[in-house]
Amino acid sequence: MSSLADLDPLTGTDGRPVPDATAWDRRRHELRRLFEAHVYGPWPGDPRGVELVSVTETSALDGTARLVEAQVRVDSPAATFPLLLVTPAAPGPHPCFLGLNFHGNHTVLDHPAVTVHDRYAVDGAAGRGDHRDSWDVAGSVAAGYAVATVFCGDVVQDHPDLAGPDLDALATPAGRPGALMAWAWALSAARAALSSRPEVDPSAVTVVGHSRMGKAALVASGWDDRFAAVVATQSGTGGASPSRKAPERCVPGPDGRPEAETVKMITRRFPHWFAPAFAGHADRTDELPVDQHQLLALSAPRPTLLWNGTEDLWADPAGTWDCLQAAAPVFRFLGADQPEVVDVPEPGQTTPGTLAYGLRPGGHSVTREDWAAWRRWCACRPGGEPQA
Ligand code: GTR
Numbered sequence: 001m002s003s004l005a006d007l008d009p010l011t012g013t014d015g016r017p018v019p020d021a022t023a024w025d026r027r028r029h030e031l032r033r034l035f036e037a038h039v040y041g042p043w044p045g046d047p048r049g050v051e052l053v054s055v056t057e058t059s060a061l062d063g064t065a066r067l068v069e070a071q072v073r074v075d076s077p078a079a080t081f082p083l084l085l086v087t088p089a090a091p092g093p094h095p096c097f098l099g100l101n102f103h104g105n106h107t108v109l110d111h112p113a114v115t116v117h118d119r120y121a122v123d124g125a126a127g128r129g130d131h132r133d134s135w136d137v138a139g140s141v142a143a144g145y146a147v148a149t150v151f152c153g154d155v156v157q158d159h160p161d162l163a164g165p166d167l168d169a170l171a172t173p174a175g176r177p178g179a180l181m182a183w184a185w186a187l188s189a190a191r192a193a194l195s196s197r198p199e200v201d202p203s204a205v206t207v208v209g210h211s212r213m214g215k216a217a218l219v220a221s222g223w224d225d226r227f228a229a230v231v232a233t234q235s236g237t238g239g240a241s242p243s244r245k246a247p248e249r250c251v252p253g254p255d256g257r258p259e260a261e262t263v264k265m266i267t268r269r270f271p272h273w274f275a276p277a278f279a280g281h282a283d284r285t286d287e288l289p290v291d292q293h294q295l296l297a298l299s300a301p302r303p304t305l306l307w308n309g310t311e312d313l314w315a316d317p318a319g320t321w322d323c324l325q326a327a328a329p330v331f332r333f334l335g336a337d338q339p340e341v342v343d344v345p346e347p348g349q350t351t352p353g354t355l356a357y358g359l360r361p362g363g364h365s366v367t368r369e370d371w372a373a374w375r376r377w378c379a380c381r382p383g384g385e386p387q388a
Pocket residue numbers: 210211212213236237261266
């Protein structure tokens with residue numbers, strides 16, 4: 001069985017080592033094309049003619065914040081979707097977290113001005129502010145950050161039977177993207193749209209995401225290098241965990257589920273997330289010409305935090321550690337501060353370096369404490385101080 005070491009990010013498919021940063025740029029393109037063909041489907045193209053329209057503004061969080069609701073409108077490929085932006089009321093520009101939410105923009109903050117759209121009802125309606133603890137907008141605003149979010153279902157409905165028309169709308173001559181690629185594209189469009197807002201520092205936008213949205217965040221950062229940093233939490237298979245899983249983590253347990261999610265499981269349950277070729281590799285992951293450490297390498301040398309829970313074995317914290325180790329040489333090669341770290345950190349600790357690994361006690365969720373830890377780590381600090 002082949003291992004991650006057989007897929008050296010710094011050796012091209014022609015077998016030649018990458019000698020310098022210019023050659024890395026070519027290699028990066030090669031890796032992107034491989035991921036598009038075998039894992040995510042084609043990038044719909046850099047969003048062009050992006051603007052924020054139908055902008056409404058109001059005060060929030062007892063006057064400490066401004067709330068902006070708007071539509072991101074893209075000329076090519078044509079798309080329109082809502083965006084919610086909450087910024088500190090103090091004059092900006094502020095560093096900003098941008099991420100996709102699972103259940104509707106109205107769920108991240110309890111505020112009557114946020115529109116509740118029909119599409120939010122697909123998986124059972126969630127109420128205003130129901131997910132405020134997993135967004136901690138108040139904590140981020142108090143710490144000097146803006147927070148922007150897009151509901152994933154406003155871009156592609158997250159259901160195998162409903163996603164087709166949304167994905168067709170973003171198709172290229174090379175085919176249609178999987179939903180993860182389409183969501184990543186929307187994040188890129190939202191980032192471009194935010195640059196028109198004086199409250200947001202366009203050079204300090206960190207893309208953030210949990211689980212499937214963490215996978216999309218890593219793809220967004222890999223295809224759009226204007227993201228200053230990425231925080232991917234419990235992103236698992238198709239994210240920061242390898243497709244080539246250690247065999248012992250793939251043995252089905254009494255409930256038929258292996259310890260960590262395999263390519264076979266994920267492509268059966270969520271075929272709309274990926275290119276069809278990925279499912280074709282389900283029983284032959286060692287024949288995939290790319291693996292997920294190479295996805296991490298596409299974000300180098302920008303700050304990248306992989307966040308994990310000790311009990312969230314389905315998202316594969318151990319495999320995520322292996323991917324980090326296999327991607328770290330690219331960060332070093334490109335001049336990032338990337339010390340050798342041999343041991344997985346203790347729960348509660350984050351490793352040093354530009355490509356960092358955090359482990360906290362607990363399972364598959366996002367908490368206010370997680371946000372606090374990400375803000376402590378964050379490279380894009382209010383006022384622009386560099387990472388400690
Ligand atoms: C699970 C899926 C994971 C992860 C998770 C989530 O059901 O197996 O890959 O994406 O959903 O998004 O919460």
